[in-house]
Amino acid sequence: xxxxxxxxxxxxxxxxxxxxxxxxxxxxxxxxxxxxxxxxxxxxxxxxxxxxxxxxxxxxxxxxxxxxxxxxxxxxxxxxxxxxxxxxxxxxxxxxxxxxxxxxxxxxxxxxxxxxxxxxxxxxxxxxxxxxxxxxxxxxxxxxxxxxxxxxxxxx
Amino acid sequence: xxxxxxxxxxxxxxxxxxxxxxxxxxxxxxxxxxxxxxxxxxxxxxxxxxxxxxxxxxxxxxxxxxxxxxxxxxxxxxxxxxxxxxxxxxxxxxxxxxxxxxxxxxxxxxxxxxxxxxxxxxxxxxxxxxxxxxxxxxxxxxxxxxxxxxxxxxxxxxxxxxxxxxxxxxxxxxxxxxxxxxxxxxxxxxxxxxxxxxxxxxxxxxxxxxxxxxxxxxxxxxxxxxxxxxxxxxxxxxxxxxxxxxxxxxxxxxxxxxxxxxxxxxxxxxxxxxxxxxxxxxxxxxxxxxxxxxxxxxxxxxxxxxxxxxxxxxxxxxxxxxxxxxxxxxxxxxxxxxxxxxxxxxxxxxxxxxxxxxxxxxxxxxxxxxxxxxxxxxxxxxxxxxxxxxxxxxxxxxxxxxxxxxxxxxxxxxxxxxxxxxxxxxxxxxxxxxxxxxxxxxxxxxxxxxxxxxxxxxxxxxxxxxxxxxxxxxxxxxxxxxxxxxxxxxxxxxxxxxxxxxxxxxxxxxxxxxxxxxxxxxxxxxxxxxxxxxxxxxxxxxxxxxxxxxxxxxxxxxxxxxxxxxxxxxxxxxxxxxxxxxxxxxxxxxxxxxxxxxxxxxxxxxxxxxxxxxxxxxxxxxxxxxxxxxxxxxxxxxxxxxxxxxxxxxxxxxxxxxxxxxxxxxxxxxxxxxxxxxxxxxxxxxxxxxxxxxxxxxxxxxxxxxxxxxxxxxxxxxxxxxxxxxxxxxxxxxxxxxxxxxxxxxxxxxxxxxxxxxxx
Numbered sequence: 001x002x003x004x005x006x007x008x009x010x011x012x013x014x015x016x017x018x019x020x021x022x023x024x025x026x027x028x029x030x031x032x033x034x035x036x037x038x039x040x041x042x043x044x045x046x047x048x049x050x051x052x053x054x055x056x057x058x059x060x061x062x063x064x065x066x067x068x069x070x071x072x073x074x075x076x077x078x079x080x081x082x083x084x085x086x087x088x089x090x091x092x093x094x095x096x097x098x099x100x101x102x103x104x105x106x107x108x109x110x111x112x113x114x115x116x117x118x119x120x121x122x123x124x125x126x127x128x129x130x131x132x133x134x135x136x137x138x139x140x141x142x143x144x145x146x147x148x149x150x151x152x153x154x155x156x
Numbered sequence: 157x158x159x160x161x162x163x164x165x166x167x168x169x170x171x172x173x174x175x176x177x178x179x180x181x182x183x184x185x186x187x188x189x190x191x192x193x194x195x196x197x198x199x200x201x202x203x204x205x206x207x208x209x210x211x212x213x214x215x216x217x218x219x220x221x222x223x224x225x226x227x228x229x230x231x232x233x234x235x236x237x238x239x240x241x242x243x244x245x246x247x248x249x250x251x252x253x254x255x256x257x258x259x260x261x262x263x264x265x266x267x268x269x270x271x272x273x274x275x276x277x278x279x280x281x282x283x284x285x286x287x288x289x290x291x292x293x294x295x296x297x298x299x300x301x302x303x304x305x306x307x308x309x310x311x312x313x314x315x316x317x318x319x320x321x322x323x324x325x326x327x328x329x330x331x332x333x334x335x336x337x338x339x340x341x342x343x344x345x346x347x348x349x350x351x352x353x354x355x356x357x358x359x360x361x362x363x364x365x366x367x368x369x370x371x372x373x374x375x376x377x378x379x380x381x382x383x384x385x386x387x388x389x390x391x392x393x394x395x396x397x398x399x400x401x402x403x404x405x406x407x408x409x410x411x412x413x414x415x416x417x418x419x420x421x422x423x424x425x426x427x428x429x430x431x432x433x434x435x436x437x438x439x440x441x442x443x444x445x446x447x448x449x450x451x452x453x454x455x456x457x458x459x460x461x462x463x464x465x466x467x468x469x470x471x472x473x474x475x476x477x478x479x480x481x482x483x484x485x486x487x488x489x490x491x492x493x494x495x496x497x498x499x500x501x502x503x504x505x506x507x508x509x510x511x512x513x514x515x516x517x518x519x520x521x522x523x524x525x526x527x528x529x530x531x532x533x534x535x536x537x538x539x540x541x542x543x544x545x546x547x548x549x550x551x552x553x554x555x556x557x558x559x560x561x562x563x564x565x566x567x568x569x570x571x572x573x574x575x576x577x578x579x580x581x582x583x584x585x586x587x588x589x590x591x592x593x594x595x596x597x598x599x600x601x602x603x604x605x606x607x608x609x610x611x612x613x614x615x616x617x618x619x620x621x622x623x624x625x626x627x628x629x630x631x632x633x634x635x636x637x638x639x640x641x642x643x644x645x646x647x648x649x650x651x652x653x654x655x656x657x658x659x660x661x662x663x664x665x666x667x668x669x670x671x672x673x674x675x676x677x678x679x680x681x682x683x684x685x686x687x688x689x690x691x692x693x694x695x696x697x698x699x700x701x702x703x704x705x706x707x708x709x710x711x712x713x714x715x716x717x718x719x720x721x722x723x724x725x726x727x728x729x730x731x732x733x734x735x736x737x738x739x740x741x742x743x744x745x746x747x748x749x750x751x752x753x754x755x756x757x758x759x760x761x762x763x764x765x766x767x768x769x770x771x772x773x774x775x776x777x778x779x780x781x782x783x784x785x786x787x788x789x790x791x792x793x794x795x796x797x798x799x800x801x802x803x804x805x806x807x808x809x810x811x812x813x814x815x816x817x818x819x820x821x822x823x824x825x826x827x828x829x830x831x832x833x834x835x836x837x838x839x840x841x842x843x844x845x846x847x848x849x850x851x852x853x854x855x856x857x858x859x860x861x862x863x864x865x866x867x868x869x870x871x872x873x874x875x876x877x878x879x880x881x882x883x884x885x886x887x888x889x890x891x892x893x894x895x896x897x898x899x900x901x902x903x904x905x906x907x908x909x910x911x912x913x914x915x916x
Contacts, residue, residue: 045886046774048820048872057865057878057886064878064886065868097868150870 015110021102024076028138036089067099092146164205168254171198176585183240204351211257224275337400347419360412370401525571577612594633607657624730636673667755676745678702703743707731770853772822782892784838791832812899815850841893
């Protein structure tokens with residue numbers, strides 16, 4: 001869903017509402033339409049053979065989903081014991097639900113997609129960078145993250 | 157419309173089951189009146205429903221079927237073996253036609269025609285017994301056009317083209333008559349209510365006309381038709397005048413109406429003799445009943461309201477046929493007159509998938525559930541009020557309340573399972589057909605006996621059983637049962653027997669397929685396995701292990717690949733399918749006597765009994781069905797292997813010792829000394845291979861609800877699913893067979909051992 005929105009709106013300059021959160025000192029955002037809810041970080045169940053960025057599984061009202069520690073995923077030094085750590089529960093366009101563990105949610109921002117400066121790599125998890133009030137914000141490509149979560153071969 | 161069509165197809169399935177049951181009873185020699193009636197009713201209901209939806213192929217075939225069954229009902233012929241066989245075949249065609257109407261694969265017209273001819277032949281034989289009008293009975297069958305050309309509502313197709321099928325009933329030339337035959341036909345409402353259609357009659361007449369080499373002329377008299385606003389959708393307003401060629405005898409025309417004589421007015425007259433007078437009279441007689449609505453016909457109606465136009469209406473069938481399906485459909489859907497129903501019907505049928513989205517449940521089961529939910533509400537209120545009390549007695553009562561709530565929860569769970577439960581009959585009866593078809597392909601004569609069809613299992617299981625059972629039964633027919641000659645040579649009855657049975661056994665369902673064939677030729681299986689490189693030539697295997705080789709991928713002993721089996725993909729697919737359902741397969745085979753395959757399956761896929769254990773800091777669930785025993789290790793029973801792994805000897809049985817947390821990469825391998833006095837679970841996989849799992853702690857035994865982990869994540873080795881525990885946390889359900897298989901594979905890397913193949 002997000003991808004489509006991004007692509008569609010990229011050609012047709014429009015404002016997209018994004019939710020902005022911080023991981024370490026860096027800020028990132030994702031389209032607010034892909035967010036299901038934000039909940040406090042709770043204890044997860046460790047999963048065997050999981051990549052290091054997967055914290056584990058949680059129970060969201062009967063659905064079992066995995067939580068990704070974005071700090072590890074994005075190679076940012078994490079801030080342990082941060083009381084504002086929350087899990088942003090997102091749904092990808094394939095219907096895969098997962099949680100993104102972020103250090104804190106900052107606010108929402110209207111981002112004009114024509115201001116987005118694309119980053120080089122095609123398969124990268126960053127769709128681009130945008131300047132909001134002199135802050136550099138990375139736009140996270142959710143589907144890449146989820147595809148990695150679901151499709152990664154088990155590393156033994 | 158869509159919903160109603162859906163319901164119709166569900167009913168068709170039920171009717172087909174009913175039909176199958178009835179026919180099996182007939183073939184077992186139970187020719188009671190009630191059985192015959194049940195069979196007849198089933199076909200009739202399908203025909204009725206199909207007519208309402210304009211499913212022509214289905215209507216035509218079921219009509220013939222019904223006619224033949226009527227012969228049985230009226231005792232014109234006895235349900236002999238051959239007759240029942242023909243009926244069974246016709247039933248298969250009918251069920252395929254239903255499937256076709258639902259949007260499934262098209263049925264080969266040749267098959268329909270073949271079965272059609274057989275049914276007709278039966279009926280005509282019956283006529284001979286009757287001692288006379290064999291021509292009449294024969295023609296009774298012909299009217300229903302069974303050409304595969306669908307009669308739809310475009311002028312061209314509705315034209316009665318010569319049908320491509322050849323009749324071999326002999327030329328029954330009726331006595332030549334000089335004058336044309338005039339038939340007037342006015343259906344009553346009842347005709348449509350019965351699900352019949354005036355079209356069938358017209359098609360029937362057209363066929364007898366063509367039979368005699370003539371053409372018919374049909375004129376529709378819609379003088380009684382009221383304006384649309386006044387039209388009552390389920391009333392019959394139309395009258396037809398049909399001119400048949402002179403060669404057609406009154407008798408044969410009469411037979412067309414045999415079926416509907418009470419539900420319509422009709423008259424058959426020779427034109428020259430009586431001219432049009434009686435015909436008109438009959439028409440007038442018929443009409444008054446319906447004329448109340450025909451108050452003020454608009455001008456256009458008046459134009460057509462002239463006395464039955466004697467103009468040779470060509471192509472008349474179009475006019476004549478067009479209103480009928482609309483009337484039939486209006487019957488169900490007053491108000492939606494805009495779209496011609498056959499078109500929508502076909503489109504919907506094409507869009508439909510064969511899966512059933514709904515189930516039918518006995519009302520009393522829902523009532524039971526409702527009662528339990530009522531009790532739950534009361535229990536919840538009781539707990540709420542008790543929880544406010546602070547005294548010791550209140551505490552005690554609270555505990556009691558909670559425990560009664562526990563049993564209530566279990567009851568509700570059982571009740572819901574009962575709602576989802578379905579008898580395996582649906583699958584089992586399909587197997588009759590599988591065996592029939594396999595028999596006709598192999599030329600063997602085999603009787604399939606079903607036992608315990610009423611055994612109930614979860615519906616998801618029922619659906620998933622079809623493929624494995626089909627494979628197994630085809631295999632049983634193709635490989636299990638010997639050829640007739642071989643059977644006779646071995647002193648067995650020529651007719652092979654397969655018994656398919658289902659029963660409940662200790663919380664699981666046990667399905668057995670038992671044949672009285674030659675049994676598994678173990679030497680041949682062994683040789684083939686060696687030849688195909690599945691096992692080394694010097695392997696020493698027990699009988700059971702050899703039997704299990706047939707489940708290895710790529711294994712096939714069949715010398716030639718037949719249509720049925722022999723490609724070596726069947727059995728391992730069966731095994732996988734059964735294992736994915738949480739089941740296991742057992743084989744027992746006696747050379748010369750036969751083979752018994754047993755599938756043991758859980759009753760439900762949603763809930764399992766599990767043992768809660770702790771390992772590597774997390775709580776996990778092991779399906780209790782795979783746990784053989786639990787014990788505390790003695791250091792002296794452990795033997796270290798050179799590669800660092802350990803085996804343990806339990807009462808003389810050696811099995812690999814797996815530290816669970818290490819196997820799941822949750823912690824490092826424990827040192828050998830720390831193994832002393834650790835807790836182990838002896839677990840077993842489907843093929844009976846065992847291993848000992850070291851766990852930190854055994855916590856509890858409980859029922860857990862199975863939740864998929866793959867829907868939002870990937871597959872994890874050693875984990876089959878997850879569940880949610882009482883405290884809301886996620887717990888993993890371990891895949892014991894994968895763990896055991898990997899452990900065994902790990903240890904058995906030495907050449908002489910063949911076990912890894914068996915467990916793989």
